[in-house]
Amino acid sequence: xxxxxxxxxxxxxxxxxxxxxRCKPIxxxxxxxxxxxxxxxxxxxxxxxxxxxxIDDSGMPEDRFSAxxxxxxxxxxxxxPSEPRDSAVYFCASSxxxxxxxxxxxxxxxxxTVV
Amino acid sequence: AQSVxxxxxxxxxxxxxxxxxxxxxxxxATPYLFWYVQSPGQGLQLLLKYFSGDTxxxxxxxxxxxxxxxxxxxxxxxxxxxxxxxxxxxxxxGAGAGSYQLTFGxxxxxxxxx
Numbered sequence: 001x002x003x004x005x006x007x008x009x010x011x012x013x014x015x016x017x018x019x020x021x022r023c024k025p026i027x028x029x030x031x032x033x034x035x036x037x038x039x040x041x042x043x044x045x046x047x048x049x050x051x052x053x054x055i056d057d058s059g060m061p062e063d064r065f066s067a068x069x070x071x072x073x074x075x076x077x078x079x080x081p082s083e084p085r086d087s088a089v090y091f092c093a094s095s096x097x098x099x100x101x102x103x104x105x106x107x108x109x110x111x112x113t114v115v
Numbered sequence: 116a117q118s119v120x121x122x123x124x125x126x127x128x129x130x131x132x133x134x135x136x137x138x139x140x141x142x143x144a145t146p147y148l149f150w151y152v153q154s155p156g157q158g159l160q161l162l163l164k165y166f167s168g169d170t171x172x173x174x175x176x177x178x179x180x181x182x183x184x185x186x187x188x189x190x191x192x193x194x195x196x197x198x199x200x201x202x203x204x205x206x207x208x209g210a211g212a213g214s215y216q217l218t219f220g221x222x223x224x225x226x227x228x229x
């Protein structure tokens with residue numbers, strides 16, 4: 001299994017531009033999580049899906065952030081417009097059944113820099 | 116709601132020395148507990164997990180952790196640290212069957228002196 005695949009690994013963009021981060025979960029996993037990691041705030045859960053349905057998006061910082069999961073093998077996290085304070089590492093993770101029992105498998109992350 | 120505290124932000128040990136990283140959790144029922152490791156520039160990798168049964172669990176890379184209900188702790192240990200163990204370590208707690216989320220601690224950064 002190739003694991004959780006995220007793209008791109010690095011993204012540098014100018015303030016105001018739209019940014020799209022992509023994630024392919026492990027085949028057979030039915031829960032998917034988006035996290036943001038910064039030095040100041042640590043790991044923050046942004047949103048998670050179960051069977052492609054968003055369950056909790058209370059961690060999404062504001063309306064500029066949106067996430068979709070059109071099918072079981074693909075999810076996107078979009079920031080529009082991007083701001084310098086969005087600079088962080090964004091992780092996608094997936095789990096079999098409920099992650100609270102089984103734990104997650106993380107992708108390698110996307111390092112986003114907004115200048 | 117559950118919570119996790121990792122009291123040590125940064126620990127430095129000499130190569131070959133023993134290691135213990137502390138983790139305290141708050142949860143009303145029997146928790147599901149996890150330790151993850153994050154090497155620089157990488158995602159988080161699962162080291163070990165505790166669900167039930169034997170309170171001493173073995174993980175990958177020679178790590179072990181002990182669940183102590185009376186102390187609400189799940190400390191990570193390794194008898195002899197290698198330079199490659201330098202990384203950040205995260206403790207996490209899940210609410211168990213039927214729950215989706217893991218709650219992560221802030222992490223402990225481990226530095227290893229040759």
